[in-house]
Amino acid sequence: MPMPVLMLSAYEVEDEKPCTMLAVWGGISNEKELTITVASERHTLKGILTRQAFVVSMGTVETATECDYLGITKGDKVADKFEKSGFHTTKSEFVDAPLIDELPFAVECRVKSYDPDTWRLVGEIVNVSLDESILGENGKVSFDKFHPLAFDWMNKIHLSLGEKVGNAYKDGLALRK
Numbered sequence: 001m002p003m004p005v006l007m008l009s010a011y012e013v014e015d016e017k018p019c020t021m022l023a024v025w026g027g028i029s030n031e032k033e034l035t036i037t038v039a040s041e042r043h044t045l046k047g048i049l050t051r052q053a054f055v056v057s058m059g060t061v062e063t064a065t066e067c068d069y070l071g072i073t074k075g076d077k078v079a080d081k082f083e084k085s086g087f088h089t090t091k092s093e094f095v096d097a098p099l100i101d102e103l104p105f106a107v108e109c110r111v112k113s114y115d116p117d118t119w120r121l122v123g124e125i126v127n128v129s130l131d132e133s134i135l136g137e138n139g140k141v142s143f144d145k146f147h148p149l150a151f152d153w154m155n156k157i158h159l160s161l162g163e164k165v166g167n168a169y170k171d172g173l174a175l176r177k
């Protein structure tokens with residue numbers, strides 16, 4: 001099934017250098033929480049657990065190559081991994097972690113828990129950051145302007161979303177008659 005392309009960013013253990021990885025095994029678990037499976041050996045996880053904070057941004061069609069690069073390159077082996085992506089960062093006002101300037105939709109989280117056996121990282125959402133460039137006239141995210149990536153595990157491909165096909169909580173009412 002298609003999975004969201006999530007970019008996890010944190011600061012390094014020793015300094016405020018950003019580190020970032022790609023994860024698809026995760027999503028929002030409720031209004032204030034998200035759960036992501038992060039393998040215990042990931043370099044980015046060290047920063048996340050040290051500072052008890054991370055940012056999750058959605059990968060975009062426009063940055064698919066950069067996001068994929070961050071998912072196939074290990075921070076433990078490539079010291080300038082983040083710089084090579086060409087991304088830039090701004091410190092979050094809410095948590096001790098960096099926002100990626102080029103990714104317009106991000107969720108800032110405090111670590112709630114991490115289980116090294118199941119690899120499950122649970123984050124408490126403390127802020128949602130939306131760049132104005134992706135907002136429509138009604139002030140909500142417009143998918144004409146924002147193009148998140150989805151990932152297909154079987155074919156190992158990144159995909160874009162398609163057209164609007166219906167109205168949630170409404171169209172199904174037609175079958176209640």
Ligand SMILES: Cc1cc2nc3c(=O)[nH]c(=O)nc-3n(C[C@H](O)[C@H](O)[C@H](O)COP(=O)(O)O)c2cc1C
Nearest residue numbers: 021022023024025038039042043044071073074075
């Ligand atoms: C399409 C794709 C999906 C991935 N999904 C996950 C995931 O859900 N969890 C995880 O721990 N690693 C996942 N990875 C692997 C990490 O992104 C990868 O190991 C990365 O190099 C880790 O970087 P780091 O060691 O610098 O933190 C995925 C990689 C790709 C390309």
